Amino acid sequence: LPTAESIVPAELTGCTAVVFDVLRATSTIVTAIAHGCRGVVTVVDTAEAQEVAARLAGENTPVLLAGERGGEKIPGFPHGNSPLEYPPEVVGGKVLVLTTSNGTRALNATIEGTHTVLVGSLLNARAVAQKACRLGRDVTLVCAGTQGKFSLEDTLAAGMVVLEMVEMMDPGWLCSNHQPPSLDLADLAVAALHLALAYRENPRRAFNRSHHGRKLFSMGLAADLDWCASLNTFEVVPVLKAAKKENGYPI
Numbered sequence: 001l002p003t004a005e006s007i008v009p010a011e012l013t014g015c016t017a018v019v020f021d022v023l024r025a026t027s028t029i030v031t032a033i034a035h036g037c038r039g040v041v042t043v044v045d046t047a048e049a050q051e052v053a054a055r056l057a058g059e060n061t062p063v064l065l066a067g068e069r070g071g072e073k074i075p076g077f078p079h080g081n082s083p084l085e086y087p088p089e090v091v092g093g094k095v096l097v098l099t100t101s102n103g104t105r106a107l108n109a110t111i112e113g114t115h116t117v118l119v120g121s122l123l124n125a126r127a128v129a130q131k132a133c134r135l136g137r138d139v140t141l142v143c144a145g146t147q148g149k150f151s152l153e154d155t156l157a158a159g160m161v162v163l164e165m166v167e168m169m170d171p172g173w174l175c176s177n178h179q180p181p182s183l184d185l186a187d188l189a190v191a192a193l194h195l196a197l198a199y200r201e202n203p204r205r206a207f208n209r210s211h212h213g214r215k216l217f218s219m220g221l222a223a224d225l226d227w228c229a230s231l232n233t234f235e236v237v238p239v240l241k242a243a244k245k246e247n248g249y250p251i
């Protein structure tokens with residue numbers, strides 16, 4: 001469970017990486033794709049996001065420009081980073097260009113060297129686990145965190161994916177204390193799994209105990225928290241592809 005900044009290529013080479021920024025970037029991406037969004041271009045830099053959106057619009061591609069910093073919509077941007085901004089009637093058939101404080105940075109940092117990068121959240125945890133099992137490669141779970149710090153909600157979502165994988169591939173793991181598991185889990189993954197067992201019946205409760213969850217609540221974004229806590233609402237698993245600037249970000 002490395003954070004984006006701590007990623008070293010050796011941990012990622014050839015693996016399936018799953019990136020989590022539950023509050024709210026990956027939840028927003030999963031929601032947009034589930035609601036018919038044509039594709040999401042994840043960008044780190046604000047000016048580059050504006051440039052990408054202008055380029056796509058110039059090519060008559062229907063595009064939405066969205067950005068967040070510190071939980072707020074970037075001044076001058078038409079859209080922010082709430083998943084509730086992207087119902088089908090708004091996002092269907094369009095390309096979403098998104099830049100956020102932590103999530104898009106983690107996604108774009110993970111793409112180097114991995115075999116596949118999946119976008120994970122509580123909304124699609126079971127579908128992510130099923131796809132990771134089908135891909136049959138080592139899995140690295142990347143938690144975006146907040147400003148480089150540990151994030152309870154991201155680790156909870158990672159733990160939900162681990163729990164789903166264990167139940168699919170090694171159900172005895174949960175009940176046996178002695179049988180060597182067939183799934184080789186890192187200790188951090190075991191810790192995340194137990195976090196998931198603790199909050200499985202009510203993931204929303206975890207957001208009341210997380211720093212970023214409390215911040216968003218204080219900003220009047222309780223509806224976002226309710227949405228992002230909704231476990232296994234969608235079966236979509238967005239896959240991140242490296243879009244090179246010189247290729248004009250093909251979607």
Ligand code: MLT
Binds near residue numbers: 026071072
């Ligand atoms: C992030 O990328 O750090 C989050 O998505 C921030 C937010 O939207 O509150």
